[in-house]
Amino acid sequence: MRKALFALSALSLAAALVSCGESSTSASEDPISSSSEAIGTVSSGSEVLLSSAATEITSSASTEVSSASVESSASTSTPLAVSPDEDGFYAIADIYKAAPATSKIAFIIRHAEREDSLGQLSNLTEVGVEQAKALGATLASEETFYYGSTDYVRTRATAEYIAEGRGEVATVDTLDEILDGNYFIAVPSDSFDAYTSTHGGSWTFISRWAYNDTVANPTVNANLKQAYATYFYDLFERKDQFVSENIVANIPNWKRVSFLITHDVLVASLIIAVSNRTIDLQFFASRRWANYLSGIAVVVDEEGGVLVYPVRGADVGYMYP
Template sequence: MKRQLLFALATAAALSAVSLTACSSDSSSSPATPEVSPTDPTQTTDPAQTQTDPAQNPSDPATQQNPSDTTSAVTPQPTDPTDTTATPADTATQPPVDTSVTQPVASDPCEGILPQPIAFPMNEFADVGEVYRNIQCNEKVVFLVRHGEREAGIGSESPLTEDGALEAQEMGAKLVGPTEFKFIHSGFVRTYQTALNIAIGRGQSQMLPDSSVVNFAADTIKQLADGWYLKDKELRDTVMKRDSIKNVNVIYAAWVYEGQYADVFYDLEERSMELLNTYVIKDYAAMPKYTLIASHDQVLMPLTAFATQKQIDLKLHEPTSRKWLSYLAGVAVIINDKNEVRYVPIKGGSSGTI
């Protein structure tokens, strides 16, 4: 009788473990990213080894380890009705069952996740932490954000300021969770440092006192730098001089929101979809659970406007309007297990615009 009772309890616990096993929170493999060069950010990429875009600057690399999580179910063994090894005993002599002991059960990967995603508005930036917490167990996400605040200079070697690094770490603290992120950057020092400091902020990586980095790797996609949407740089410079425009971002805003300077840029929809389908959106099964891409404003401003159907206001018209994409702001691209995609404009800091 005692052995039958213990066997019944074990079977019930196993069945409980099975019932709590839900959809996996991560894929078992990571995608092969097109045009990715694993390099060190201080090295120069060999143009003969990677496809280049005429408007791009060369990038600097690092290697990426792609995380994966697995869940397992416990299969209960059926009771054998022919088993006669158990010896009946007088129930009056059996010790009482201690019901105060909690039996361990398998954790639910979807525990705490809402059954339906929140419909974030398209005309304002949502906090990246809120979007991260809203990702469903059957969804994966790519966060595309502008780099953090940089030092003066727009060259590829211009680093983050101390405030820029700190703000990136504060953004990373909003993304704390058990599953690691895959990181991608454009190859510029500031995008590499942005990705690194976000990883440090979420506890995935760390920097030692001697400035060496522990447990951080990233892929480099140099096409995701300023110039992705630019078709004719010489014509851009000509019309800026002709129209007395000093800030190139004014031309970007006029093109995106008003259709001006169409001969200077590629078609917004076609070029945005090319970027997404080439470097961002893969088949659901081939994607990591979480990816973060650190890029630039002249990539992410048009992409964010496209993804929100221009509902997000980034209309820069000097001197009347100074709205532009802020540091650590951009768009989240979310894909579910049916390969359906939704977009959310996101901010890593206090505001999505500057």
């Protein structure tokens, strides 16, 4: 079985975007509007083939992966004895239990279910509280975890309730730069929101970019490609940068296991990149999006080898908003 295996060099921490927002598309609204016709309809050739396992990435793999930040598979890291579900996600508890005691693990996940509002003070729903506690209960052990989040009520609360579910009291550090929700977006958030509001909504536009969606009309397709280049960084290069600079470079400062709670735009992009587009979060076509408590796990062994897995803390890794 193929695993999501990455051997990355530990680079120095670079400054990330300062904005820490979440997709402006509410889970309760339909972001598909008639204006989506401005960038065309989905072609059959853009369909992503799904597999039950993640993809092994080496220096000779897809040309879309940056050889500057992804080293060859000379790493001695051994894939964990875990299996993905039929959608390609690994259960967080399985990763935790399978990782050697000498390895460090960072789970970078979306917060639990939130209230309808998107503001910084938006809290978890009662369901969200129970989701976070239930995840924590699957991770019960004697060791204490490290917790970090963005400076949002819902992300901090998710960390606190995961800890409560484990039977510990969390001290949650604010890590806005490391966990920036707009990490993959290359323009200010107001410019991005203005564009996506007239082009089908943010989830539609983000998922089209992440899967490199193309259309039959050459003029529309050229405009679409230009929009991708304008509003986003390169998916795979930015993923490599996030893992190496934001996580691997900082993981020595954290405890053996860390929970880092952030927002949907960041984790959706990471999941798609880490799975090499084999996981279906094609909101523009399938209507699937990153579920609450889904994200990635970065496992660093004692020799510095790095394994990265798409993970879920709920029963499924995707949602139908």
